[in-house]
Amino acid sequence: MTNNAVTDVRAGASRWTLRVVVLGYLAFLLVLPVAVILYRTFQHGLAPVVDALTSANAIHAYQVTAVVAGSAVAINTVFGVTAALLVVRHRFPGRRVLDALIDLPIAVSPVVVGLALTLVYGRTTSTGSWLAREGIQIIFSIPGMILATSFVALPLVMRAVVPVLEEIGEEQEQAAATLGANAVQRFTRITLPSIRGALAYGVVLSLARALGEFGAVAVVSGRVVGKTETASLYVLDLYNNFDQTGAYAMATSLAAVAVLSLIVSRFLRPKGSAA
Amino acid sequence: MSALQSDVRPLTRVRARAARPSLGPAISGGLVVSYLSILVLIPLGAVVTHAFDHGWSGFWAQVHSPFAWDALKLTVGMSLLVAFINLVMGTAIAWLLVRDRLPGRQIIDTLIDLPFALPTIVAGVTLILLFGPTSPIGIDLAYARSGVLIALLFVSLPFVVRTVQPVLLEMDRDMEEAAASLGASQFTIFRRIILPTIVPAMAAGTTLAFARALSEFGSTVLISGNLPGKTQVAAVYIYGKIQEDSVTGAAAVSTVLLVVSLVVLLLLNLIQGWVARRD
Numbered sequence: 001m002t003n004n005a006v007t008d009v010r011a012g013a014s015r016w017t018l019r020v021v022v023l024g025y026l027a028f029l030l031v032l033p034v035a036v037i038l039y040r041t042f043q044h045g046l047a048p049v050v051d052a053l054t055s056a057n058a059i060h061a062y063q064v065t066a067v068v069a070g071s072a073v074a075i076n077t078v079f080g081v082t083a084a085l086l087v088v089r090h091r092f093p094g095r096r097v098l099d100a101l102i103d104l105p106i107a108v109s110p111v112v113v114g115l116a117l118t119l120v121y122g123r124t125t126s127t128g129s130w131l132a133r134e135g136i137q138i139i140f141s142i143p144g145m146i147l148a149t150s151f152v153a154l155p156l157v158m159r160a161v162v163p164v165l166e167e168i169g170e171e172q173e174q175a176a177a178t179l180g181a182n183a184v185q186r187f188t189r190i191t192l193p194s195i196r197g198a199l200a201y202g203v204v205l206s207l208a209r210a211l212g213e214f215g216a217v218a219v220v221s222g223r224v225v226g227k228t229e230t231a232s233l234y235v236l237d238l239y240n241n242f243d244q245t246g247a248y249a250m251a252t253s254l255a256a257v258a259v260l261s262l263i264v265s266r267f268l269r270p271k272g273s274a275a
Numbered sequence: 276m277s278a279l280q281s282d283v284r285p286l287t288r289v290r291a292r293a294a295r296p297s298l299g300p301a302i303s304g305g306l307v308v309s310y311l312s313i314l315v316l317i318p319l320g321a322v323v324t325h326a327f328d329h330g331w332s333g334f335w336a337q338v339h340s341p342f343a344w345d346a347l348k349l350t351v352g353m354s355l356l357v358a359f360i361n362l363v364m365g366t367a368i369a370w371l372l373v374r375d376r377l378p379g380r381q382i383i384d385t386l387i388d389l390p391f392a393l394p395t396i397v398a399g400v401t402l403i404l405l406f407g408p409t410s411p412i413g414i415d416l417a418y419a420r421s422g423v424l425i426a427l428l429f430v431s432l433p434f435v436v437r438t439v440q441p442v443l444l445e446m447d448r449d450m451e452e453a454a455a456s457l458g459a460s461q462f463t464i465f466r467r468i469i470l471p472t473i474v475p476a477m478a479a480g481t482t483l484a485f486a487r488a489l490s491e492f493g494s495t496v497l498i499s500g501n502l503p504g505k506t507q508v509a510a511v512y513i514y515g516k517i518q519e520d521s522v523t524g525a526a527a528v529s530t531v532l533l534v535v536s537l538v539v540l541l542l543l544n545l546i547q548g549w550v551a552r553r554d
Binding site for chain 2 (some may be wrong): 019026036085090106112114115119120151219233235258261263
């Protein structure tokens with residue numbers, strides 16, 4: 001890093017241009033929007049914000065969000081670890097196709113996710129009416145919202161765990177196997193402790209994604225106020241009903257959760273990877 | 276130690292295979308494939324099937340209906356523009372974060388991920404506050420295509436930064452210093468040494484940003500005003516069709532989006548293969 005003085009001077013002008021352009025861009029796109037919403041939320045003080053966040057509908061929306069996001073993340077964690085172990089540890093025909101298919105949800109529009117689930121599990125479909133006879137309602141109800149949320153967050157846990165699994169290899173587990181450890185013991189005593197950090201990172205990313213999911217849940221939930229409305233759906237509902245104080249308060253509370261998860265994920269982020 | 280390991284490994288392979296003829300992977304493989312089918316593959320298959328409920332001509336009529344076609348054109352056009360701006364600005368941001376010892380760059384580094392973590396509808400509310408009719412800075416982009424552009428730029432901001440940044444971090448500075456000592460200008464060094472190294476990462480990040488812009492819904496809902504034929508993006512058009520119970524219309528436009536996304540994903544895979552081979 002021993003740049004000589006001449007190149008430093010020459011680089012000075014272009015460096016300042018770059019700084020101004022980049023910082024200006026980020027100020028407009030990131031900092032100002034956040035500053036404005038904070039100002040608008042708290043411009044009449046704290047009381048209206050507290051009132052908005054503790055209204056019956058708001059609390060219910062938070063509860064729905066917690067149930068939906070919590071379930072989806074739990075399911076995806078089990079799936080993500082299983083799929084990661086499968087793809088890293090075993091060679092079988094179609095492995096690369098499976099690997100690629102798990103990434104598919106990243107490229108699918110949330111609205112298309114909602115449509116897709118409705119077309120298979122909606123009440124007018126054969127699967128949906130069979131499930132309805134069994135007393136299970138998927139679409140316009142919590143299970144459908146969990147499915148939709150699981151869909152959009154599907155690859156996150158697996159993608160966080162795969163690089164670590166590839167790095168640690170199988171030697172330790174094989175040694176444990178020769179010493180008589182069964183599959184469960186090998187997983188809980190060796191695999192799980194070594195992927196713990198990456199797993200936590202993947203879970204936080206999934207949770208952030210799941211808490212904020214809007215498009216897919218908007219389609220499958222039917223947006224029944226006080227019943228299937230998550231916090232992010234409630235934001236739009238308040239906004240459309242001209243309850244701006246409420247909308248900004250809810251939006252700010254969700255943004256606070258997002259920032260918190262960002263900070264947590266920054267501590268959990270595996271060293272050397274930036275994504 | 277290494278002698279011990281080389282003794283142990285073949286032995287355990289033999290033992291493990293003899294004891295349990297790969298029942299574990301068969302079960303977990305079955306579970307993974309079933310879950311993927313129930314959640315992703317069958318539903319997406321249903322979308323494509325319903326798009327062709329009335330045959331090819333029905334599909335084409337839906338896609339080519341005025342507002343659907345406008346929405347698709349706007350979405351693809353905007354996503355290309357967003358991808359290009361991200362290519363330039365994302366690389367510049369990554370450069371600033373890695374190469375410029377700017378005070379407070381850790382804060383910027385954390386902030387970059389905000390669009391990933393922020394719920395899209397919150398982004399939508401935030402952006403309409405800043406760039407809407409009541410804008411405190413006097414810029415009103417609501418109900419205009421530039422409003423859509425801002426929303427898409429916001430949600431796709433981190434992709435290029437986060438793919439280019441690690442490559443820049445890992446780059447060896449020796450070659451650049453050697454080139455500088457031989458009299459190469461800043462521009463030549465960037466073009467001949469740095470750019471070839473980061474181009475695959477730039478391409479991968481740009482592709483991801485394009486895919487994200489293509490599928491975006493929540494952040495554009497408020498600021499675009501969803502004027503059909505003007506500011507309505509494809510995802511919002513599909514949402515409208517679902518609300519009208521027009522399944523074929525929604526499924527046809529969804530299928531077009533799915534096909535474009537698949538092509539993009541394939542392209543990304545090729546780029547990643549290219550990167551792997553270069554390493």
